[in-house]
Amino acid sequence: MPQTDISPAIARSWLLVPASKPELFQIAQESEADAIIIDIEDAVAAKDKAQARADTVEWLSTGHRAWVRINDAASDFWSTDLAELEQAPGLEGVMLAKTESASHVNDTADRLPEGMRILALVETARGVLHVEQIANAPSTFRLAFGTGDFKRDTATGDDPIALAYARSQLVIASRAARLPAPIDGPTLSMDGLDAGTRLAKEMGMSGKLMLTHEQAPMVNAGLAPSPDEVAWAHGFVRAFEESGGKITDGSDLPRLARAQKIQAQARDFGIEIDAASLAELNY
Template identity: 35%
Template sequence: MSAALPRSYLFVPGNRPERFDKAHAAGADAVILDLEDAVQPAEKPAARAAVLAAVSSEASPPAWVRINGSDTPWFNEDVAALSGQLGVAGIVLPKAETREQIEAVLATAHATLSILPIVETARGFASLAVLCAAPRVQRIVFGTLDFQIDLGIDGDGEELHLFRSQIVLASRLAGIAAPVDGVSTTITDTDAIEADARRGRRFGFGGKLCIHPKQIDAVHRAYAWSDADKAWAQRVLAAVETSHGAAVAVDGKMVDMPVILKARRILAGA
């Protein structure tokens, strides 16, 4: 994962424009203005207008926008209004299942627009390779809550291990960035949020969705290298440099190329 890619994506409802600036100031790496789940049907047009005003303003930083799904009556208008706006860093596409959905978004897109397809259905999961290979897909988002409902799965732990691993594998094979894990439903239990994020990181995810500013710090802690990690990496690279090609051990363990690459990744990320 590139160090420049977000670790945290904070959702803010598109029908709450008074929260947009607060969301940008909350400390998340990226903000997603949400037109989908957070907005009731009657409020969709007003929410779209509020988001359009925000991304059209030079005073507002670029934001991602989660549009409504392609199976809804709002999809075409969302795409027409937003995908060509330079203030839109990218489109978050819910219920992503086909390349055609992505191409429909890109039909009116500006040249640097990226796509984050959300895999949250069985059909979407079955189409992972297609979605990962589609144009301008930066990374895959795992919509864990809707995915559990679609498949009748009860649980976010070991019940989803297979699916998380497959999403990471498909992303790596396609040469796109490490995927983004789904939300934690708890807001106040920061230990649980950090544990959720660390689990995703162990599986190879590169970031996590957030539904409240209180979750951001816990996610960032999970995706940060500790002082002990950095010190270990420095010892490894120092030992390799002084060994002049000879076999070397650090902390009682042999140092081979995978260990060296990990040490370099830690220090690059730090």
């Protein structure tokens, strides 16, 4: 079932759909992905971009809504992308490819309707180096990590440790700028998806890009609180309230904040714990 009521600030699964394959747009919309991004950048060959852009604008002008990944600010296609998308009524926001500076975000925002949301896709060494300024650009809505292009740019490998520094930089910059937690890059194989999703969560990221809609259920479950975490949160908050808010040591308030965050996420994502299970909790 489509997760159309999930705010993009907390969206977990971000499905990239090639703009050159408009037959996939409806399939994407009916999937369990929290958010859809029609991709007119890397997923489309240069000779096909005009038609792909036209198909995207038509889709967004006929009662449908989606984000669009546009070409980077240094490309020959960036200004045309923005000019044609500017008035598309169903445009949720844009993902700016290869964001390397705050000026890339600012210049993009200047060509879009006021308040249009921009996902800054950081996928180069220069982008990571300038990620603090990118995060603090007024129109940056959320950061995303383009792992494939970053590995190509820096010649790093597939071992998670090779990308740990870059991921941490996005997480820290997002938190310092009071942005939602960043969106991690895609995992290409279903076999590695569980581990890839757990890694993103462990690193402090709260979203993940996907190249196929079949991955949405696993990503959504992996980036949401588990039933055990929700049960713990309810139990801890209940015990804290029943004690009159008594603080026993310095870990109580941090744990209370974590429990309340988990409860909020459970509400947002519709995760429920049955009454019988809650009644059995003993904290």
